[in-house]
Amino acid sequence: MKPWILGLTGGIGSGKSAVAQHFVDLGVHLVDADHAARWVVEPGRPALAKIVEHFGGDVLQADGQLDRSALRARIFADSDERRWLEALLHPLIGQEIIAYLARAESPYAILVSPLLIESGQHRLTQRVLLVDAPEQLQIQRTIARDQSSAEQVQAILKAQASRSERLQHAHDVLVNDRDLHWLQAEVERLHNFYLTLRGGQT
Missing domain, CATH: 3.40.50.300 (P-loop containing nucleotide triphosphate hydrolases)
Known part of the structure; x- marks a missing residue:
């Protein structure tokens, strides 16, 4: 079942x-949406490229990972930017979550x-x-x-x-x-x- x-x-x-x-x-069996949110913005995933294209390179750390605090500062200051990011990420995070929960025993x-x-x-x-x-x-x-x-x-x-x-x-x-x-x-x-x-x- x-x-x-x-x-x-x-x-x-x-x-x-x-x-x-x-x-x-x-x-x-538990999945954390925050972890799923990290998975979708890992280097090499399409979401990260779109974020950099939109916000510019200063939201990246030197190693190519997303600089979360830089991004957070940008979206907390501007609700339009927050909505743009949510529209990009929420469906992707939802897909990760569904795939992970489907494996529950x-x-x-x-x-x-x-x-x-x-x-x-x-x-x-x-x-x-x-x-x-x-x-x-x-x-x-x-x-x-x-x-x-x-x-x-x-x-x-x-x-x-x-x-x-x-x-x-x-x-x-x-x-x-x-x-x-x-x-x-x-x-x-x-x-x-x-x-x-x-x-x-x-």
Whole structure:
């Protein structure tokens, strides 16, 4: 039987990576949309050539790899440029994700994506799990992890889907405001529940 697909999302600093890792430890096949996004812009892939043609050579590192921070700076400053890039990459990323999930051997597979809702990737899934956290906690965690400033984190939070929009699409919500031990126990509880579902529906 083909595995059904669970979409896993959450804002920056919500702890979705820790949740994703625990699902993997439990033997669930998982693809990360961020990894798929990296695969499609590797040197030699057509997307990278189009990006360089559009933005110029200063979005490349000396070794020919994409300079993500240079590109990010360009698209955060200009929403038209961001939309151009999304229109190029989203369909390609979708194809990578579908191909990878098709190889899953677990009863369900997981697509982890910070932009699951905004990018329309939730349409590839049968069910959505949202990892949520109070905004103050998201900001604290992200600053600690990335050494970024509070302003940068606020800007990223604004660009991501609003909490209410995410909650609207979520079938399950995991509020990650306690410790890792508690979080892992919650993941195990959800995993056992997901194993009872057919096609992701109750």
